[in-house]
Every structure is written in structure tokens, then in C-alpha cells.
Amino acid sequence: MRLLSAFAIGLVFGLGITISGMINPAKVLNFFDIAGTWDPSLAFVMAGALGVAIPGYRLVFRRPAPAMAPGFQLPDTRIIDRRLVLGSATFGVGWGIAGFCPGGALPALGTGDPTVFLFLAALIGGLLVARVLQGRFPARKPA
Amino acid sequence: METAFTPWASLGGGALIGLAAVLLMALHGRILGATGILGGLLRFDDPTDWSLRAAIIAGMAAGPLVWLVLVGELPVIDLPVPNWGVVLGGMIVGVGVSYGGGCTSGHGVCGIARFSRRSLVATASFMATAIATVFVIRHVLGGW
Numbered sequence: 001m002r003l004l005s006a007f008a009i010g011l012v013f014g015l016g017i018t019i020s021g022m023i024n025p026a027k028v029l030n031f032f033d034i035a036g037t038w039d040p041s042l043a044f045v046m047a048g049a050l051g052v053a054i055p056g057y058r059l060v061f062r063r064p065a066p067a068m069a070p071g072f073q074l075p076d077t078r079i080i081d082r083r084l085v086l087g088s089a090t091f092g093v094g095w096g097i098a099g100f101c102p103g104g105a106l107p108a109l110g111t112g113d114p115t116v117f118l119f120l121a122a123l124i125g126g127l128l129v130a131r132v133l134q135g136r137f138p139a140r141k142p143a
Numbered sequence: 144m145e146t147a148f149t150p151w152a153s154l155g156g157g158a159l160i161g162l163a164a165v166l167l168m169a170l171h172g173r174i175l176g177a178t179g180i181l182g183g184l185l186r187f188d189d190p191t192d193w194s195l196r197a198a199i200i201a202g203m204a205a206g207p208l209v210w211l212v213l214v215g216e217l218p219v220i221d222l223p224v225p226n227w228g229v230v231l232g233g234m235i236v237g238v239g240v241s242y243g244g245g246c247t248s249g250h251g252v253c254g255i256a257r258f259s260r261r262s263l264v265a266t267a268s269f270m271a272t273a274i275a276t277v278f279v280i281r282h283v284l285g286g287w
Contacts, residue, residue: 005170006198007205013163013175013248014206018218020149020156023207026221027146032277037145041153046251048157049164053256056165061257066172073172074257075244080264087242088250092269094239096276098232099224102177102240103248106200110207113220115229122230126237127182134241 002068014107020045023108025099032096094126144223164253171195176249178240225287243269 021027021041030039065071095101100108100119108116164175173179184196211217222229240246243265245254250269254262280286 002171003194003198006167006195007202009163009166009170009175010199010202011205011209012159012166012202013199014203015209016156016159016161016163016206017203018156018206018210019159020153021146021218022153022156023218024146024220026144026223029223029277030144030146032274033281034274035278035282039146039148041146041149044150044153045157045160048154048159049161049252050157050256052158052161053164053252056161057168057256060165060169063169066168066170068170069172071172072168074174075259075261077244078261080261083242084244084261084265085268087239087244088265088268089239089243089272091236091239091243091246092272092274093276094232094235094237095269096232096273096280097224098229098236099222100229100233101236101247102181103246106177106181106203107206108220110204111217111220113222115222115226116220118226119229119233122233123237124181124185126234126239127178127185127241128237129234130238130241131185133238 005068013103014110016049017104017107020048022104023111025104028101028104029096029099098122144221146221160248160252161256164248164256167199168253174245174249174253175199176245176253178244178246178249182241223287228287239269 017023022045027039027041030037031042098119102123105116105119167173167175180196180199183192187193207218245265250262250265255266
């Protein structure tokens, strides 16, 4: 039940990425290309997601605990520092180059497109490189 | 390469993304962030946690296949980027999301939905540099 529900939730997300068009990097890159072939669709995806998640979270957090786990696992850091800003800014550069972000690429795995595997291999490489660097220069654990 | 503006499909697909985030919090108490879920898959110390993450990712990858069954074709993936750009960008994304503590789904959807100022700052940062990067590649360097 636990794993089945997790699979079903992943599937809802994967269908959302597919239907919204965000599975297609060309569409995502065009959102960023304001001066060229601009496609504002990504803003509508964010609006749709937040329109459900804001009231949904509000309802969920009225309960003392989630249905299938002992408690909510929420990031407790509130500090806005260089690490957060520069890390996110770096992510944006990579997103602008490759066109994929992690949430777009995981559902795209299902299409079998070879470039998706290429991106995910590089992404995992980057995650591991950062893990080594962070082990050497320990700081706050990412949320 | 032009792509068609799809306000209704994008709004509807976005609502499903938001629904998935709410369900994961309601049932399992977790943030639906692709970076966090994938990152935890690269640790092997907790098999119960690992299987939950693996099930979520398997469900995500099943999305296009269910779409194939429903409408008879796989979703289009056009990547107007050479392979070396995909690899370079992928590595930069991996390092950036590790330090930034999340990506579009974790910060942009889940974080903003719970009014986290950190997530708002993170989202503004990566959107700004993504726009700047695409501008430089396409309009300063003349495209790929």
C-alpha cells in the first residue's frame, strides 16, 4: 500500500509533467527566451501547481501527522545565504544550457529518449561531485 | 524552434503536479522535490526509505507510458541542444541543486506553496539565471 501509493503519486506527477508540456525541453527553453521564441506556458504550469498546492498544503497541515508516516519531514533551515542563492543561480545556468531540470527529466525517462539518459547520468555525476565537495567543506545539509 | 503556447494543458498539467505534491505530503509527509527524491536514491543506508523513493520515480517514468496508452502516442521531446551541452548542463544542474537545496519542483512548487522565503529566493535566482543563460546562448552567441 505504501509503495503503491508512492507509485501512484509519482504517476500523477509524471502525467502532470507530460500534459503540461514540460516534458519537452524545447518548450521550457522557450519560456526563458523572452527576447525570441517566447512560450509563456511554464508560468501557467506554476500557476496550476500552486493553485492546488497552496490550499492543499493548508488542509494537510491541519492534521497532526501524515497518513502513512510518523511525522512531516520539512526543511527547518530559514537562513537565506550565499549558498542558497549561488547554488540556485548555478542550477539556472545549467537549466538554461541543457533545457532539462530534474523534475522534467525523471518522467521523460519513460519515453526512452537517449538524451534523457545522457542528462540524468550527468545530473547524477553533478550530485556526486557536490557530495564530495560538501564532504570536504561541510556546511548545512541541503533541504 | 517555436513551440505552441498551451495555456489550458499547462494549467491542467500544473494542477496535477500540485495534486501530487499535496498527496505526497498528506500520505508520506514529504516534499515532492525531484532533487531530494533522486538524491536520496543515491544513499543506500535505509531500504524502506529507498524503496519509497524508487516507487515515486518509477511512477514518474510511467507517466509518458500511461499517456501512450490513453492517447496513442508518446509525448514529444525536442532537445535543441548538442549532446555535449546536455552533459555540461546536467553536471552544472547537479552541483547547483545540491548547494541550492532543491529545484523547480522542490523550491518552485512545494517551497513556495508553504510560503518559504528561502524557496522564493531560490526560485527567483534560478529563473533569472536560466533566462540570462538562454539569452546569451541564443542572442549573444547566436545559438547552438
